[in-house]
Amino acid sequence: MRLSVSIQAEDFDVSYELAQLRANDARVGAVCSFVGTVRERNEGSDVSSMELEHYPGMTEKSITAMMEEATKRFDIYGARVIHRIGLLQPQDQIVLVAVTSAHRGMSFQACEFLMDYLKTQAPFWKKEVTPEGARWVDARVSDDKALARWGIEIKNV
Amino acid sequence: MKVTVRYFASIREAIGHGSEVIEADVKTVEALRDLLLTRGAKYQEALSTERAVRMALNQSVCDGTALLQDNCEVAFFPPVTGG
Numbered sequence: 377m378r379l380s381v382s383i384q385a386e387d388f389d390v391s392y393e394l395a396q397l398r399a400n401d402a403r404v405g406a407v408c409s410f411v412g413t414v415r416e417r418n419e420g421s422d423v424s425s426m427e428l429e430h431y432p433g434m435t436e437k438s439i440t441a442m443m444e445e446a447t448k449r450f451d452i453y454g455a456r457v458i459h460r461i462g463l464l465q466p467q468d469q470i471v472l473v474a475v476t477s478a479h480r481g482m483s484f485q486a487c488e489f490l491m492d493y494l495k496t497q498a499p500f501w502k503k504e505v506t507p508e509g510a511r512w513v514d515a516r517v518s519d520d521k522a523l524a525r526w527g528i529e530i531k532n533v
Numbered sequence: 534m535k536v537t538v539r540y541f542a543s544i545r546e547a548i549g550h551g552s553e554v555i556e557a558d559v560k561t562v563e564a565l566r567d568l569l570l571t572r573g574a575k576y577q578e579a580l581s582t583e584r585a586v587r588m589a590l591n592q593s594v595c596d597g598t599a600l601l602q603d604n605c606e607v608a609f610f611p612p613v614t615g616g
Binding site for chain 2: 412428429430431433434437438459470471491494495496497498499500501502503512513514515530532533
């Protein structure tokens with residue numbers, strides 16, 4: 377099973393990551409990926425930049441635990457998560473979640489499961505700069521609800 | 534016992550630093566939070582029971598009943614907003 381997580385300031389190349397994830401694995405018939413990017417507007421304000429903080433050590437540990445949970449729930453061959461930290465600008469890539477499986481259903485589901493889990497359980501915090509000043513982004517109740525669909529009732533908000 | 538306490542995001546900013554090592558004669562994460570609340574206005578603002586404060590023991594999410602061990606690491610942080 378190929379599972380790997382990277383927390384990094386640098387940008388990532390999606391094509392390269394997807395190629396690596398399925399390299400030399402002819403069982404793979406489906407590769408599903410999600411890329412999150414920085415929006416220029418949030419909660420009615422223009423966002424000029426965003427700073428991402430995390431909890432080194434716990435971040436990697438929590439995402440690895442999520443990936444292991446995904447392998448128990450879905451018939452997948454590999455998963456790759458990259459999350460950027462530090463200063464980001466609108467349109468920048470923030471996060472990549474990619475999953476491989478034999479058929480599309482499993483990788484679609486595992487990809488969404490991992491994203492729902494990451495949004496509410498991985499220790500990252502966003503601070504955005506707006507014309508009204510810098511502010512910490514509020515967590516959303518809708519993200520807790522998204523995770524609850526998978527039968528996981530852990531509250532974040 | 535010796536406990537490393539770490540703070541993140543808005544809680545780190547309110548307290549003014551990200552980490553400290555304290556000697557605490559308490560058993561649980563909740564009792565540690567209560568002890569920190571006696572340390573003045575900055576701590577009261579940051580760790581107020583009115584606020585949504587998440588906790589982790591040795592880098593795993595926990596609740597207030599989690600038991601401390603000597604040289605453990607406890608973290609207090611707001612709800613997470615990654616992704």
